[in-house]
Amino acid sequence: MATVQDRKYVGQSIEKADALERVTGRAQYGADVFMSGMLYAKALRSPHAHARIKSIDTSKAEKVEGVKAVITHKDLPVPSDTATSFGGELMIALKDLQKLTMAHDKALFDGHTVAVVAATSLDIAEYATSLIQVDYEVLPPVADVVSAMDDSAALLHEDLFTKTLGEPPTKASNVATYLEDGRGDMDQAWNDADVVVEDTYDTLMVHQGYLEPQACVARVDGDGTVNIWTSNQGTYNVQRQLSALLDLPQDKMIVTPMEIGGGFGGKIYTILEPLAILLSKKSGGAPVKMVMDRNEVFRGTGPGSPAHLTVKVGAKNDGTITGCYVRMVYDAGAFPGSPIAGATVVSFGPYKCENMKLEAFDVVTNKPRVQAYRAPGGTPVGFAVETVMDMVAEKVGMDPLQFRKHNAVVEGDLMTNNRPLNSIGLTEMLDQIEKHPSWTSPLEGPNRGRGLAVGFWLGATLTSSSVIMVHADGTVTVTTGQVDLTGIRTTMKQMAAEELQIPIEDVNVRVVDTNSAPYTDLSAGSRSTWTQSIAIQRAAENAISQMKAHAAEQLKVEPEDVEYADRRFWVRNDPEQAMGWFDVARNSVRRGEGPVCGEGSVTRVQSAPTFGANVVDVEVDPGTGKVKLLRYTCFQDVGCAINPVQVEGQIQGGAVQGIGWSLYEYYHYDDKGVMRNPSLLDYRMPTALDLPMIDIVLTEKPASEGPYGARGVGEVPIVPPPGAIANAIYQATGVRMNKLPMTPENVFWALKDNGNGK
C-alpha cells in the first residue's frame, strides 16, 4: 500500500465523475423515465390524522375513461413471513410496512395512502381519485409523544404492547419500546457533583427536504418478472422489501437505480414502488409511473423524528463530569421504529463519564412513519446535551471549549453502550478549534454571541461489494450496486485507480441493477465510501492476483513469484523478466486463464467513529427575535479525506440542514392533526441568502480499519448546529432556548419572558 505521500488519487479533489451529465441535464432521475404505453398513477390520501375506514367505494373512479386500474389495501397480498424487518438505520416490521403502504382498517396520519389510480394521463388519474368515496369514522388524533404516553390517549394500535426488559405489560399502549442503559452509580454521581444542571427540551417533526420528490416506474413482464426503476438509497433493500411485501422471489425482482435527487435517510423504505407494481400487474403489465408532488412528499413520506428530552449532568468544580442522565422520548409516527438507538449512542458520545443512565422510549403518534434523517436521532439529543454542557461549563466557571477538552473521550474510553472506542480524533479536533480564528477572534457589537457544540456519530457498517473488470485494452470497469447519492462513483474511481496503480482516466464506475452485481447494502449511515474503500481494495487485490497468474503463466514462473507495481509485472528474482499491464490484459481474453474479474466485499468491520464541532457567531434582532448567522465554521475528524472537495460539500450540506432544523423548519400541525405547511413556501428550508459561507476545518486522524483510515463523513455534521446556535443565542442575549426550531417568534417571546435578555 502506498504511504500518504505516495498516494496519487486518494486525497485529491478529483472532479465529480458524473458532473457533466448533471450540468447538462442528461442525468436520469426516477421521474425522467418514459416508456411507450406508460400509465400515470395518483394516490388518494387520508385527510384525517386518525380515522377508522368503514368502506372504500372505487366504482365511480373505475368507470372514468382512461382509468386502467384502481387499488386499495385489499390488493396487497398477505405476506408469508410477517416477522421480517427492514431498514438501514431505522427498522420497520413487514406487517407495519404493509399497513403503511396502504391504510387497512385505519388511516393513521394525514396523508396516509388509501387508494391509488392508474390512468392514461395524470389529469385523469387525479380526477378519478376525487371520485373515490371513503367512509371515515374520525377518531381523536394522538398529537405528540407526551400526550401519546398519557393514560387517556387514544390508541393507534390495539395490539401494540411495550417491548421492555422489565415486567411485560398487560395493557396495550402507544409506547412501542422502552430501553434502559448505563453504568456506574447515579446516586454517587449526583453526590460527587458540585454543580448539577437539569433541563427539558422539545423538537418538532422535520423533513429531509431532498429536492427530488419520490418517483418510480414499474413494469410487470409476462413471465412475472418485475422491473422497477426507482430513486432509492439502495436497490437490494428495495428488492428485499418488495419481494417480501408482494411475495415474489428475488430473482424476479429487478431493481434499477436511477439517479437520486437527495435522500439523507429519507429514501430507504419503499413507498411508491409496491403501488406501481400492483397497478402494473392489475392493468395487464403496462409500465406505471408514480411521482409524488411536494405536498405528498411532506405528508406521505418518512420525515425525521421529533423528541422530548430531559438531560441532567453533574460536575465537580474543576470541570470533571460526575454523572450524565438522559430521558429520551422519540416520536416514530404511525408505526414503531424511531431512532432511539442512534440517539442513545450520540447522547454523551463526546464525554468521558463513569456514571451514566439513559432511558429511551419509542412512541407512536398520528404522524407519517419516520425514516432516517442524517445521523438519525442525533440532532435532538445533541441539542439538549450540548446546551446542558454549556450551562454546566458556565456554572463551574470554565470556558466552553476547555470544559469539553477536559472531559473529552479518548481511544479506549467507553461509549454510552459500554463498548470501548477505537482510534478517534476528538482531542486533535478540539486542539484545532482552540487555535482557529473562528474561536480566537474577538466578536464585537451588541446582541452578538458565539456558540460551540460538539457532535458524535458512530456510523453503520453492513455489507458492501464491488467487481473490478479489466478489459482487453487494459481499461477498467468497476461494477457495483452501491447507489451514488452524491459522489460514490468518483471516490470509487479514485480508490480503484489508487489500488490498481493505473491512470484514473482508465477507470470507469458503473452503478448497476440488483441482478447485475453482487449484493450491496444501501448508501446510508456514512458508510458508502468508507466501506467501499475496503471492498475496492479487496477487489483490486483479487484482480491483481488474477493478472499475476496470467503473467506467471507467460513468464513461466509461479504466480507467487510475480511482483506488481505501476502497471508492470515482473519476476521477483529476475526483474528484467517483465510484462506490462496492457499485455497481461490483452492476453487474458486469448489464453487459458480467462478474463480478469476481481471481486471484493466487506461485511464485518470495526466502526470508524466520527466527531464534529461547530463554532457559530450570531446576531439577534431584539425587535423581532430573528437570528442572523454571521460566521459559521465546521470542524470534523474525517480520518482521511479521500476527496476533500466532496468531503467539504458533505459537511457544508449537513450543517445547513442542521441550521434549517435549528431556526426555521418544522411540521405545523393543527389541533386535528392535519399538517398546515406542506409546501416549500411554509416549510422553510434555508435559502442562499440566509447563510454565510460555511468554513470547513478537517482533522485527519486515521480510523482503526480500512486502507486509508477514512471515516464516514455524511452524518455527524447535522448533530452540532442546534446546540451551537442555541449557545450563541445565549451568549448574545442571556436567554436559553429549549425548543426547536428557534424561530423568530419563539426567540422573541423567550426574550420578552426574560426581560429582553441580559
Next chain:
Amino acid sequence: MRPFAFVSPRTLDEAVQAMAGAGGNARALAGGSDLVDQMRVGRRTPSLVVDIKNIPDMQRLEYIPEDGLHIGAGVSCTRTGEYAPVVEHYPSIKEVCGLIGSTQIQNRASIAGNVCNSAPSGDTIPPLLTYDARCIVVGPNGRREVPIAEFFAGPGQNVMAADELLLEIVVPPPPANSSGRYLRFIPREEMDIAVAGAASMIAVDPASKRCTTARIALASVAPTPVRARDAEAVLEGQVVNADVIKAASDLTPNATSPISDVRGSVEYRKELCKVLTQRTLEHCLADLGM
C-alpha cells in the same frame, strides 16, 4: 390540473369580450404565480383563462409628473422596480417589487396581479395604500376607478365583478418633501409570505419640520391590508422625532385584527406592526435628511 380553455387576446376589447363570454367563470392571467398554483391545487377552477400580457394597454408603464405613475396590469415586478421614475419617486414600490417571491417570480408577477389576488399579505398593497393609488377597472359596462383603499373585500376577495379586468394602477405623484418605505417581516431573508408588513409615507414641511402628510398601511394583520389611521394622526402636524415615532408605532395594533396561523400568532403580529412601522418611519426620516 382541471381542464380550461385559454385565450391570449391582443386588444383590450377582445379581452373584455372574452371575459364577458365566459359566464363569470373566466380568470385573467398576468404573471400566473398565484393563479397557476391555485388552479393546480383546485382552489380556482375557471373554465377560461385570459392571458392579458399581450395587450399593449396592459403593458403601459409611464410616469407623468402631474398625473402620476401608470402601471399596466401585465407589467412585471422586475420591469416596474427597474423603471427610473419608480426608483426616484416611489422607493417603497421599488422595494416591494424586489420582495415578491424570487427573481423568477418577479420576472413574471405583476403588481396588479398581487392586487387582484387580494391576499391580506400582498406586499405591494401597503405602499399603494400610502400613495392613495387608484385601480382602473374595465368590464362589459365600461371603465371605472376604484380607490385602492376601497378595493378589497376580504381575504382573496375584492370589489371587481367576475367579468371585470384590472387594466392598470395609477399612483398619484408623491407629495413634495416626502418619502415612503416598506418593511415586511419573514423568518427567512427571502421567499416567504409576510408575517406582518408595514409601509409608511410621510411628507414634511421643510420650514417648520412638521409632518404634513402621514400614511401608514399594514399587511398580514387583518382580513385585508389596512391603514393605521390612529398612528397617522399622531404624526400629522408634529415635528417628527423618535418619541413621536414611538408613540405612533405603538398605536398601529389598533388598526389590526390578526389571526394566529402557521406564520405567526396574533400577539406577535401586533408586536411586529410596532417595530416595523417604527423602522420604516425612521428610514423615511433618514431619507428626508432628518
Next chain:
Amino acid sequence: MEQTIRKAPLQCRVNGENVEVLVKPWQTLLEVLRDELRLTGTKEGCSNGNCGACTVIIDGQAVDSCLTLGLEADGHEVTTIEGLADGAELHPVQRAFMEHGALQCGFCTPGFIMSAKAFLDKHPNPTETELRTGIAGNLCRCTGYDKIIKAIMSITEK
C-alpha cells in the same frame, strides 16, 4: 373529462429550434418541456415556485416553468439546460459548477445554472449578497450553497 376541451397549437423556439406542438391549455410549460418535448433536464421539485428546480429562461429572463402555462410561451424564445452548451463547449456556468464541486445530487443543478446564467447576464459583477439574493429562489439541500456561490463568483472575477 378532458376531451371536452381541445388541445391548442404552441409555436415557439426552444433551444434555438422552432417547435410546434399541440398542448393542453392546462399544461404548464414544465409539463410541455418534460412530457411532450422530453426535455427532462428541467426538474420539478415543488410545483409552486418555491424551489426553482424548474427554472428556464424565456426571452432572457429566468422564470419558474411550473408557474407558466405552456401556451404562454407562444411566440417566445425558451432556453433550457439542454440548450445552454454550445455543442460540446460548455457554458462558463456549467464549467464553474463542475470545477468547484458545486453539485452533489444534481437535481437542483439545472435550475441553478439557468438562474445563475440569467443573473450574470444582467449583473456581471455582483457582490456576494447580490448574488445570494438573485438566486434565493433556487433551493439546494446538498451543498449548503457555499460551493455554488464560489463557483458563480469565480466567473465574475474572470
